[in-house]
Amino acid sequence: MNLDDACRYLGYWGTGNGEMRATKEVVRQKIIAARGLIKCHPLTPELATELFTSKGMGVFRFSAALIEWSESELNDVKRLCVQAYKNAWHLPQSTASIFPKTHAGKESTLPMAVLTQELLLHAERCLRREDASKQIMLAGLNRTLDEWLCDSFVELIEEMEVWKWDDATGDFWSRLAKALQQSNISVTWVEQLDSRLASVHTTGKLSWAAATRSIRECKMRIERIGGSRLDTDPEISGLDQTIWELMWAGEVAMRKSIPALRQAEYESISDLPRIQKSYREKALVVIPLAMRICATSHGEQRVQVLIPVVQGLSQKQRQLLQQYFELVDWQRDSLKSFER
Numbered sequence: 001m002n003l004d005d006a007c008r009y010l011g012y013w014g015t016g017n018g019e020m021r022a023t024k025e026v027v028r029q030k031i032i033a034a035r036g037l038i039k040c041h042p043l044t045p046e047l048a049t050e051l052f053t054s055k056g057m058g059v060f061r062f063s064a065a066l067i068e069w070s071e072s073e074l075n076d077v078k079r080l081c082v083q084a085y086k087n088a089w090h091l092p093q094s095t096a097s098i099f100p101k102t103h104a105g106k107e108s109t110l111p112m113a114v115l116t117q118e119l120l121l122h123a124e125r126c127l128r129r130e131d132a133s134k135q136i137m138l139a140g141l142n143r144t145l146d147e148w149l150c151d152s153f154v155e156l157i158e159e160m161e162v163w164k165w166d167d168a169t170g171d172f173w174s175r176l177a178k179a180l181q182q183s184n185i186s187v188t189w190v191e192q193l194d195s196r197l198a199s200v201h202t203t204g205k206l207s208w209a210a211a212t213r214s215i216r217e218c219k220m221r222i223e224r225i226g227g228s229r230l231d232t233d234p235e236i237s238g239l240d241q242t243i244w245e246l247m248w249a250g251e252v253a254m255r256k257s258i259p260a261l262r263q264a265e266y267e268s269i270s271d272l273p274r275i276q277k278s279y280r281e282k283a284l285v286v287i288p289l290a291m292r293i294c295a296t297s298h299g300e301q302r303v304q305v306l307i308p309v310v311q312g313l314s315q316k317q318r319q320l321l322q323q324y325f326e327l328v329d330w331q332r333d334s335l336k337s338f339e340r
Helices: 021-037 045-063 071-088 103-107 111-127 132-148 153-162 172-183 190-197 208-224 241-263 315-325 332-336
Strands: 007-009 012-014 274-276 303-305
Touching (some): 012 021, 021 071, 045 111, 071 111, 132 153, 132 172, 153 208, 208 315, 241 315
Antiparallel strands (some): 274 303
C-alpha cells in the first residue's frame, strides 16, 4: 500500500504518514447525508433535530477530540448543520442563521459545542486513573506549557484569548484551552491539575507569557481594525512603524531566547535582574498610549528588566529581547510578582 493511500483503522481514516484529511471528508459526507435525510420530513421539528443530531453530529463527535479541525473546516461543518436544522423546522434556506440564546438554541447542537465537550471528556477519561494514559497526558501538558511559555493550565486558557483558533491546533491541550476560552467555560478539575504541576513549573512568579501578554493584546486590537504585519498605517495603529515591527520581531526573539535563559536558571521573568525606580524619580521609559494596559495607566515604566549575557544567546537576540521587554506596561499587580 502506498504511504499516501487512506485506510480505515479503529474507526478513523488516515494515511500512513498521519494525514487525517480522509476522516474529515467522511464526516462531512455523512453530515450531508443526514441533512438530506430530514429534507421534507413528516416528523415534528424536535424529532427531526434529534435524528440529525444522532446521524450527523454523532459521526463528528466520534473523531472530534483527536482530529485537528481548522477554523474554516469547523465553519463548513457548522454551515451544513445550520442547513439541516432549517430543514428540521421547515424553514427556507434563506432564513437568517441566528440561533436563539433562550432554551439553549432549541437544542440545536453546533460543532464547537460538540468539540469542546469531547475534548473535556477525553481529558477526564485519561486523567481519571494513575496509569500510563495519565502520565502521557501530563507529559503532553508540560510540553504545551513550555511551548506557550505558561506556568499553569489556567494561564494557558487566558493566553489563548490573544491567539486565533488555527494557531492553537498543534496539540490536544492547546485545542482544549482555546475551546474553553472561546466557549467561556470553566471546569472544576483545572485547579487540581495545576496543583499537581506546581512541582514541575514555577508558580507564584510572573511567567514569560503573562509578562508580555499586554503586547500581544495590543497587536490583536490593531489587527481587528485592519492592521497587518506588512502594512500598517501609523494613523490606524497609533504606533511608530519601528515599534510595530518590534512587536513581531521581539515575539520571535523571545521564543528563541527562552531556552537559553532557562538553561541559565532564569525560569521566569521574575528571576531576571532589573532596575526599579521610585515614583519620585523620572521614569525610565514612557509606553506609547496604544500599548498601555488600561485607560488609567500613565505609561511611565519605572521597572526595567535586564537581559543578562548567557551562553547560547547572541548579542543581536539579547538587544532585541531587551527592546521588546521595554514595551511592557508594568502595573502594580505585575510589580508584586517581582518581590522576592
